[in-house]
Amino acid sequence: MNRPGRYWRLGRPALVVVLALVTVGIPLWLVLATSAKPQGEAVRPNLDPPGDWQPGANYADAFSEGEMLRGFVNSLLVIVPSVVLVLCLGAAAAWVFARRRGRLVAAAYAVCISGLLLPPAIITIVLQLRQLGLAGTRPGMIAVYTAMYLSTAIFFMTGFIRSIPFELEEAARVDGARPLRVFLRIILPLLRPVIATATIMVMLYAWSDIFYAFFVLGGGDAATLPINLYQVASAQLYLNNWHLVFAYVVLMSLPMIAVFVIAQRRIVSGITSGAVK
Template sequence: MSATASRMRRRRSLADIAQPIVTVLALVLLLGVPFWLVISTAGKSQAEALNPNLAPPSQWQLFENLAQVFTEGRMALAFGGSLLVMIPAVFGVLILGSMAAWVLARRSSRGLAVVYALAISGIVLPPAVVTIVLLLRQLGLAGTPVGMIGVYMGMYLSTVIFFVTGFVRTIPQELEEAARVDGAGPVKVFVRIILPLLMPVLATATILICLYIWNDVFYALFAVGGRLDTLPLNLFQVASAGLYLQNWHLIFAYIILMSLPLLLVFAFAQRKIISGVTSGAVK
């Protein structure tokens, strides 16, 4: 029995050692290889990057390629277009979605259950692109930032409602009742009581929606294509002609510059999300 127990302990110790090693290797393969492909290709010359591979460049020229992309690729104008669309869309969908989720979480009826099901159905039902384009034309919003903001708000309102509704149900209703006893109206209760408690889940939803909007080219192409430049739309347009034609080193350099703002936002917001969730759990 002692020999069998000793063998089982050795097997468990080997498994405990092998598990983190396998996990690290899997992360390196899944994340490190694509990341290295982007960096190495962006640092090559045009001739070396003609057939992208994992080989390092013979002479690094990453910063030169980044500078060329930024100055000649109209990135500043496209960056402004992305912010012009993303910031109002994210702000609007968070406010409207959290208010709707608060009402749906606090009131229970068959009618509101149907409304909630319809509200979150947008997560699984794809938007009808042709209908969106025709509707924007009828409203006179085709090719305008306002139309694109409305499209994004309609697309991602379901995501916010789904995230926030479950979180609101964990907030004690006694907090709202105490505020109403003190004379607070619905708007004041939402702004003073509910909204501050929603910050952790809203931060998570913000990162997801920013990621979707920042990298979107499909809907932007149909809604504002040719009239407003965003970063992915600008990359799509210039990658097929002009400066980036067959210049994979410049395309990958553009991808790096386009990804940096979201990477920085995620790096700073991640701590806030974790601290917010932890403080909420302690309370």
């Protein structure tokens, strides 16, 4: 091996570490350090370590002033039904798209996965929800999230189902199983890797969403965690309480960080299974 190639092979891991420290480590340290500083030190957020560490008091104040418990419950009341609907509708539609042939089916599949490329029109969404009486309600937010992430679920599940031998379904039908029984007993159990991936991806996206939640839900009693964060940041901006804002960011991120760390292998395996196979 020539010297340039050898140097590149040896220096590539170091380069990756340096890039990770710059792009991830510096912003992460800024958030953690500011969330542990007293108000006087956090007036202008910087990378200096706290002179007086007080993370406990900051997190407690952010938890109480930001109404995190209510926001956490509201987020779950929106995200959990959205995930269930995405999985149920996505799996059923993907089974049809994977097993049926024809121009009409291909056109329907193209329309369903077009959501991967076409961004939702927020103005149209809000107007439609108002006409249906769902604006500012949890069912309206659930409908928006379901429609937004259904394309992703259909795309990955369709690719995975096409890799499942059709003989398994034929054998079940020979034994007298109806389509619903075939779907529940054969297809769904085999879809576990992709279902786990879709669940985690929808949860990660919806948990941190503020754009659509702001226009659909607004504030009030149904406000989710990102909306509460926006309200806290807007209120504390004039008080220079950046230590509370960053403390709220840390607390809000902990559940999804834990989910991602625990299930990162399932995310990778589900994506490769649905996209490659």
